[in-house]
Amino acid sequence: MSDSSFIRSEMLQPQIPPVSERGIVKWLRENLFSGWLNSILTILALVALYFALSNSLPWVLNGVWDAGSLNDCRAILAARGEDAVGACWAVLSRWNQFIYGFYPVELYWRPTLAAALLIVALAPVLYFGLRRPTTYMTGGIGLLLLLSLFGLKTDTWHIGLAAAVFGALTAVAWLLPKKLLYVTLAFPGIGFWLLWGGSAWGPVAVMIGLGLVGALALWTIPRIGMILAALLAALLFLSWFMDPISSVLDFFGMILGWVLAPETVASILRPVAGLRDLLPLQPHVSGGLQSLLPVSLEQVDSDQFGGFLLAFVIGVTAISASLPIGIVLALGRRSDMPLVKMICVGFIEFVRGVPLITMLFTASLLLQYFLPPQTNFDLILRVIILVTLFAAAYIAEVVRGGLAALPRGQYEAADALGLDYWQAQRLIILPQALKISIPGIVSSFIGLFKDTTLVALVGLADPLQGIRKIVLADTDWKGIYWEPFIFVGCIFFVVCFSMSRYSMYLEQKLKTDHR
Amino acid sequence: MTVAMDAPKDAFRLSQLIYDTRYRSYTIQVIVLLVFVAFLAWLLNNTAANLAAKDKDIDFSFLWARAGYDIDQQLIPYTNDSTHFRALLIGLLNTMAVAILACISATVLGVTVGILRLSKNWLVARLMTVYVEVFRNVPLLLWIVLCFALFSELPKEPKDFKVTQEMVDSWAGPEEGRIYPAASMIFMDTVAVTNRGTNVPKPLLHRPLGVIDVGGIPINLSTIAVLAVFGASLWVNRRIRAHAKAVQEATGVRPVTWWKSLAVIFLPTIVMLAVLGLHFEVPAFPANEAGVSKGFNFQGGINVAHSFTALLIALTVYSATYIAEGVRAGILAISKGQTEAAYALGLRPGRTMSLIILPQALRVIIPPLISQYLNITKNTTLGMAISYLDLKGTLGGITLNQTGRELECMLLMMLIYLCISLMISAVMNVYNNSVKLKER
Incomplete structure (x- = not known):
């Protein structure tokens, strides 16, 4: 209807x-x-x-890739046309100096192998022991390493050695990915030995000493408590690496010298003077092992280091050492103990208040005043120590921000569960606080890596100023300036950019809230 | 039956120092104190021994000795007969000059880039991302050295700015216009960028108020007077705004103030400058009657060294990326609900930004901005790579090398930088507290 x-x-x-x-x-x-x-x-x-x-x-x-000098380059460009412009990329034939500095050419396989091992050592940390990415990374780096060793015209023996090592590592990564952590633990020793050469037993003895100290601390903490265990470990550490007996004897000699004649002091101390040669233990161990089984590589001096090799040595060492120091400083700054807090605050604020250059000049000029007379060690090592302290202060502030961002309830809950200070920090507080501070920590690392260029100002051959100037001093390449800048800048960009992208990946991966 | 009893009072045992949490912290602190004092004593002892071995002492009297070196850029008078202390002051002023200018320009650039990066415009946002990522992932030293190389290698020599006899001879006459030398000046013929520095106009006064000398530092009374007038204008402007606010509270209608503000802020200063007779001396080559230039370099004006310009530009473009990231993060940190609430109240987008978003975002933006200012100040020391004579260049460079007093120079320099840093963070923290969220 x-x-x-x-x-x-x-x-x-x-x-x-x-x-x-x-x-x-x-x-x-x-x-x-x-x-x-x-x-x-x-x-x-x-x-x-x-x-x-x-x-x-x-x-x-329109760049020229194949020329012997800047004049050749200009001639080639002029032949292309009246107003042809083009870069002279041929200067990158000196790439090996930008990368390896003055490292002996026939030994290039050593830093290359060390770099590859570094990435393998990082893999279990970066990927939390996940089997697939760890294996792919190890295998991929192994292949890259073999290719670059071929490219560097390394002799067959060392290529075979590298292939064997990386075959074994890839197998370990596939079968027991978490065990690669041992490579990480051993890497400082291996890396040092590969880079500087010398007797293998020196680094081995250092690692043994550190292992003993750690084992002693782990074994004694549950039995006699934190304080005594720490004192014991410190004692072992001192007697392994330093000479506390001589210092103590000197100290007593100084005290006695105020009241007694020098001859009397000498006669009092004579019976124990033999103890002076007893410590440190480390040279005894390494010397003994070396005489039993001599294993050594050709020694390379520190002044042959340069270019990105130097930047990476300083950057990687300072980055890995500054994180634990920074965490300890941050914990100290939030400590209930006023004295500990005061020392940490003083250190952090002082270091953050002065420019890095002054720290580097302290390394090159002032450290000789602060250390015992006749102590003279490598400029690179001194720079690494001060750069580490510098970075640690910045990391401490970042971590402190993370600690402060945790709700109070987390601390109280840890106390309510009956955890002691270190258990609470290890199991409850630090995992959350570090997760919050990842972006800040990584940007500190990026800043630190970029700041390695500053070592040029104390006379080390960094890629930007040191090596570039050496290349420019060559009559063939005098007057070229864009191309080296672009080359060095690109490498820095790739490294820093990938670090910042990794930190974003890590942030996503560790994100547990549901926002 | 149970009876409430006090806990048994044990006698104090020595082991409680280690195992009892009530006493343990004292034990730890005593140990830390001992170690710390021992460490300090060790350092001092070593220093004393090393100084004795080198037959040196700690003595700051070298500061009053003749410096004997020249400094290009001097904001207060200085000759090579002045003392090392005077050189230190020059260096400090040079540090402050480049640091303050770089802070201002980096903030302007950084805020612009940070806001543009959030722009809805796809192309602009991408371009700004590229700028930020490229500049902050490459060391600052590279930008400084690159800027310096650009300035000192690319531009023309001063003689290219000269009018030569041939140019005058081949000149057809006034109808052809003026004579153009091989290189031309920029900004309406006032600034000449040469490979030996940038020549900029110099502000001069016809009727200056004079200069008084305070402890060797000349104080320009004219500058003080102009600043005082400007400050007074700002204060009057604040009173006007306060009055406008009071009227708004009382009647609900805000009086129009923008033209009053403009007039009050700028007119008195302009009048003051006119009374003093402000004019600019433009750098130029002296010329004879025929118009042919004489001499080897520009006369008049101010010659700004390339080390200064390069350091300023590199610090600006590098630090601006960090400031831009801070600004972007600050704006993103304000939840979208705030914008929506503002729109619901009927606020227009511009006022939403200025009244709702920015005041809240500032709280997030300021702390990283403070640390950027600190970083800029500390990074001025990198000017050393291009021979900019700042504090590091005078006190920590030439003075140190001439007198051989590393310990004194380095300690003094660290102390000065520490003071500057602490001062900047103190000032900025006061500001930060004033914009901080007032919580319960």
């Missing part, structure tokens, strides 16, 4: 949206020309982009 005159019996087909509401036009309207301000910005950006690219692209792409 419908009284309508017309009822549509079938639906209209949907029409496609108008041109301005679909496809590329819609995207353009929304993203580039959504208003007069945005349109102006877009046009300005396009003009700027055009100028930048039209000036740089021909120069980059």
Whole structure:
């Protein structure tokens, strides 16, 4: 009983949206020309982009890769045309100096192997012992290493050695990925030996000493408590690496010298003078092992280090050493004990208040005043120590931010569970606090790696200033300046950019809240 | 039946010092104190022994000896007959000059880039991301050295700015226009960028108020007077705004103040400058009657060394990326609900930004901004790589090398930098407290 005159019996087909509401036009309207301000910005950006690219692209792409000197380069370019512009990428034939500094050419396999092992040592830390990524990474790095060793014209024996080592490591990564952590623990010794050479037993004895100290501490803490265990461990550490007996004897000699004649003091101390040669234990162990089974590599002096090799040695050492020191400083700064807190605050604020350059100059000029007379050790080591202390203060502030961001309830809950201070820190507080501080920690690391270029100012051959100037001093390449900058800048960019991307991955991975 | 009793009072045992949490912290602190004092004593003892072995002592009297070296950029008078202390002051002023200018320009650039990176404009946002990532992932030293190389290698020599006899001879006459030398100055013929420095106009006064000398540091009374007038104008402007606010509270209608503010802020200062007779001395080559330039370099104006310009530009573009990231993070940290609430109240987008978002975002932005200012100040020491004579260059560089007093120079320098850093963070913390969220 419908009284309508017309009822549509079938639906209209949907029409496609108008041109301005679909496809590329819609995207353009929304993203580039959504208003007069945005349109102006877009046009300005396009003009700027055009100028930048039209000036740089021909120069980059038209570059000369095969020339013996800058003059050759210019001749080749002139032959291409009257106003041909182009970079002279041929200067990158000196790439090996930018990477390895003055390291002996026939020994290039050693830093290369050390770098590959470093990445394997990092793998279990970076990927939490996950089997698949760890194995792929180890295997991939192994292949890359073999390729680069071929490229570096290494002799067959060492290539075979590297292949065997990496075959074994890949197998370990597949079967027992968590066990790769032992490579991480041993890497400081291996890396040092590969880079500087010398007797293998020196680093081995150092690692044994550190292992003994750690084992002693772990074994004694549950039995006699934290304080006594720490004192015992410190005693072992001192007698392994240093000479506390001589210092104590000197100290007593000094006290006695105030009241007694020098001859009397000497005669009193004579019976125990033989103890002076007893310590440190480490040279005895390494010397004994070396005489039993001599294993050594050709020694390379520190002044042969340079380029990115130097930047990585300083950067990696300082990064890995500054994190634990920074965490301890942060915990000290939040400690209930006023004295501990005061010392930590004083150290952190002092270091953060002065520029890094002053710390580097302290390493090169002042450390000789603060250390016992006749102590003279390597400039690289001194720089590493001060850069580490510098970075540790910054990391401490980042970690303190993470600690402060934790709700109080977490601390109280840990106390309520009956955990002692270190258990609470290890199991409850630090995992959460460090997770919060990851972006800050990684950006500290990036800053530290970039700051390794500053060592040029105390006379070390960093890639940017040291090596570049050496290349420019060559008559063949005098007057070239863009290309080395671009090369060095690109490598720094790749390293720093991948670090920052990894920190983003880590943040995502460790994110447990549901926001 | 149980009876409440006091806990048994044990006699104090020595082992409680180690195992009882009530006493343990004292034990630890005593040990720490002993170790710390022993460490300090060891350091002092070593220092004394080393100084004795080198037949040196700690003596700051070298600061009053003749310095004997020249410094290009001097904000207060200095000759090579001045003392090392005077050189230190020059260095400190140079450090402060480049640091303050870099802080200002990096903030302007950084805030702009940070906001543009959040722009809805796809192209602009991408370009800004590229800028930020490229500049902050490459060492600052590279940018400084690169800027310096650009300035000292690319531009023309001063002689290219000269009008030569041949140019005058081949000149057709006034109808052809003026004579153009091989290189031309920029900014309406006022600034000349040469490979030997940038020549900029010098502000001069026809009727200066004079200079008084306070402890060897000349104080320009004209500058003080202009600053005082400007400060007074700012204060009057604040009163006007306060009055406008009071009227708004009382009647609900805010009086229009923008033209009053503009006039009050700028007019008195402009009048003051006009009274003093401000004019600019443009750098130029002296010329003879025919128009041929004489001499080897520009006369008049100020010659800004390339080390200063390069350091300033590199510090600006590098630090601006960090400031931009801070600004972006601060704006992103404000939840979307705030914007939506502001729109629901009927606020327009511009006012939403200035009244709702920015005041809250500032709380997130300021702390990293403080540390960026500190970083800029500390990074000025990198000017050493391009021979910029800041504090590190004078006290920690030439003075140190000439007198051989490493210990004194380095300690003094560290102390000065420490004081600067603590002062900046104190000032900025006061500001930070004033914008901080007032909590329960």
